[in-house]
Amino acid sequence: MTTTHARIDESLVAHLLRRASFGGTTEELSHFSEIEYETAVDELLNARDTMSIPQDIIRRYHVDMSDLRTRPSSSGNWLYHMVNTDAPLVEKVNLFWHRIFATGQTKLIQGKAMTTQLDMFREFGLGKFDELLLQLSKNPAMIMWLDNQDNHKGSINENYGREILELFAMGAGNYTEEDIKECSRAFTGWTVENTDYMALKMRNNTMRPYGYVNWQFKFDPEDHDDGEKIFLGETGNFNGEDVIAIICKQPATAGFVARHLYHYFVADELPVPQWPHFPPLNPEAIKVMTDAYFESGYSIKAMLRALLLSDSFKSEAAWNARVKSPIELVVGTLRLAGGYDGPTHDVYGHIASSSFMGQDIYAPPSVEGWMGGADWISTGSMVQRVNFASDIIGDLDREGIVELVESIRADAGEGASPESLVQASLKHLGNIQVSDQVNEGLAEFASNFENTVRPSNENIASLLQLIVATREFQFV
C-alpha cells in the first residue's frame, strides 16, 4: 500500500468525494485539493455534523417529522441530514449499514423505530464491529424486523440467529445449521418492552388509539436460555454478548465486512449470495482491511481508512466504476443545488424521486437489501434519474444554482470558448470526466448559444442539464 503525501490531484479528490461523500461542491473540491490526501481522508472520517438543520426547526414546521410515523416523514428527515451535513461520510456509512442490516418500515410500520436505528448507526457505525453488532442485536427495530420477540427459551425462532451469521457478519459457508440454533438460543429473552401489545399493534398496522409507542429493548432473564451451548467450536453458557465476541474474532467475519466495504466504496462485487462460491474481486484490498480489522480491535473506521488510502481505491480503474444509487444521485444533486437550509415541502417529492428511481429508503426489497450495480438502471429508472437531476440543476429559482452558474461563468472567463465553458461546467458539477465524444457534443451545444462571449444563466443552466443527462453522471 502506498500513500499520497503531496497535494493531490483534483480528479482523485473528486473520486474521494464521490465515494466518501455525495460528490463535491466547488468549495469542497477546492478545500480538499489544498491538503494532503491522507489528511483529507482523516478529515472525512473524523468529521462531526455541525451544519444539519436543527431538529427543532424540522419538527416545528414538519410536525409529522416529530413522531416520524410514516415513511415520507422518516425518510424525509434522513434526507435533510444527508443534504445538509458537513460529515457526509457518516451518512454514507449509515446508508452502507442500512443496506447490509436491511430493516424495513414496510413491516415495522412506525418510522420512529427506524430513525432510532439510524441514530444508532450514526453513533456506532464507524466504531468497533462487536459494539455495533451488540447495539444491532438490542435494537428494537431489528428485534421486531427479524421476530426475535418470538425467540423463546425452549422454543427458538431462528430468524435473527441465522441472519446475523449469514447476512450481517460472516456469510454463508462459515457456520453450520447447529451454530444457527445455538446462536438463536443465546439471543432468547432479547425482546422489547410490552412485547405482546407492540407486536399486535405492528401486525394490526394501527396508530390508534394514541399513536405508536416507540419500542425499547428489554432483556427477559426468565425467557433466556442460559444452558450450555457449542458455537463455532467453543463451548459455554453463552449469551448474546458472548456469541458476538466469538463471531467478531473469526477471520471470516473480517473478510465478510471487508468485502462489503469494497463492494460499497470501491467497485460493485458479485451479489452477496454468490460470495461463498467466488473469491473477492480484489483479495489484496480485502487483506489490507482485514489486517486493519484485527490490528485495531475490530474498528470499522480503521478498515475504511485503510481502504481509502489503498492503491486499489485510488486507482483510476476504480474511478466512476460504480453506478450511483438513487439516493446518492438525489442527495448529490441537491447538495450541488442548495436550498435545504430551511424547511421545505420539496423534501417529500425528493424522497419520492429516489423511490421512483428504485430505492425506497427505509424499505429495502428484502433482508438482503438492494442489489445495486447495474440493477439501478432500467429504462424507467433512467428517465426518472435524468428528469430529476435535470429539473433540479436547471432551476434558476434556486439560489445555489444561480451561484453555480455564476461560478462557472467566472471560472471559464469572459469570452471563453465553448470548450472552456464545458470544462468549467464539468468541474463545478464535481469534476465529472466524460468521453471525448460527449465532450465534443457538449461543446457543440455550447457553441450554439446566442451570446457565446457571455452566455446567459439560462444557457449555462441548459448546458448543466445536458451534462446531468449523460451516461457519465450516473456513475460515482
Place this chain on the structure above:
Amino acid sequence: MATQLKSKVNYVDTIGFGADVGGRGFHIPIDLSIRPDGRIFVANRSPAHRKGIRVGICDINHGWYHEFGSDGNGDGQFTGPTAITHGPDDRVYLADEELNRITVYDPDGEFISKWGEKGSDPGQISGPSGLKFTSRGDLLVVDHLNNRIQRMTADGGYISHFGTSGTGEGEFNLPWGIDTDSIDNIYVADWQNDRIQRFTSDGVFIDAHGSPGTGDHQFNRPSDVAVDQDGFIYVADWLNQRVQVFDGSWNFIKSLRGEATVSPWAQDYLNANADEAEARTRFNSLVEVDQGAPHEVSSKVESYLWDPTAIEIDPEGRLIITDSLRHRLQVYQRSNE
C-alpha cells in the same frame, strides 16, 4: 393576590383519540379554542395524511359535534394551521402559516371570509402562528417570521405592531403562542429564545422569564402560554415535553409531564378490537425507559405529553393541553390548597 395562594394542579381527564383520516378524534392537534359555551374547537395539523387536516369540535364531557375545514387553499381550507381562536363576535379565526392568511368562520364552521397578505410591511404577515383577541376586540397576531406581534382589526385592518428580531427585551426569535391576562397584559412564547415575554396591553415590555435548559424556570422551545383568571401562568415547554406552572410572580408551582388515561373514545376503539384490548391488559403505559432526551422518552411512554403545543383555560378554570403527537387533549385543574 394570586401569588400568596398555595396551589396544586391535578390531572383530571383525557379527551380524544387518534383519527388521521377524519371523523371523531384528532390528528396532530396543534391548537384549540374554547367557546364560552364550553365547546372545544381543535385545529389538526396532520400533514402526512391530508384528510386529517380539519377543525374538530368536542366538549369536556367527550361529546363530539362535527368537523369543518379541509386541506387546500380554497375558501375555508388550510394547509398549515397553527392557531385558532374565538372572537367576541362568536366567529372562529384560524391562522395558516403556509398560506399566510387568517380564515374566518361562523360558529358552525361555515366559511365567512379570509384575509392576509404575505410580506413584512405593516399589516402584511409572514407565518402567523398565534392568535388572541384582546378585551377591546383587537386581534393580536403572532407574525412569527417577522418576529413581531401585530394588532389587527377582526377583518384584517392594521392597527399597530411591536417587536423585532433579536434576543433583547421586546425582541423575538420565532415566537409561537400568545395569551392575555385579565388586565390585557400580553404574554408571548418566545420560542427560539427559550423564554416567555410579558408586555402591557400597549406592547411595552414588562419582563421576560426563562432561560435555555431543563430545570425549573428553564425552557426548551416554549410553544404556548396561558394565563388563568387568578393570574397563574402555564407554559407549554415543548421540547422538554412538559407544562410548567407559575404564579403571577413567576414562582414555580409544578411541572406536568403527563398522566393521560384511556379516553372514552379510545375505549370505544378497544371495545371494538378485542385482540388489542386483551393485549392491552398487559400493557404498561408507564414503562421505565432509558435516559434520553425528553422527546425520546415521550415517544416511549404513552401517558406522557409528547410535543404539547397549546394550552387554553376553559370557563371552569380547567387547563386543557393539546398533546399533539398522541392526538388527544390532557385536562388538569388548578385549585387552591
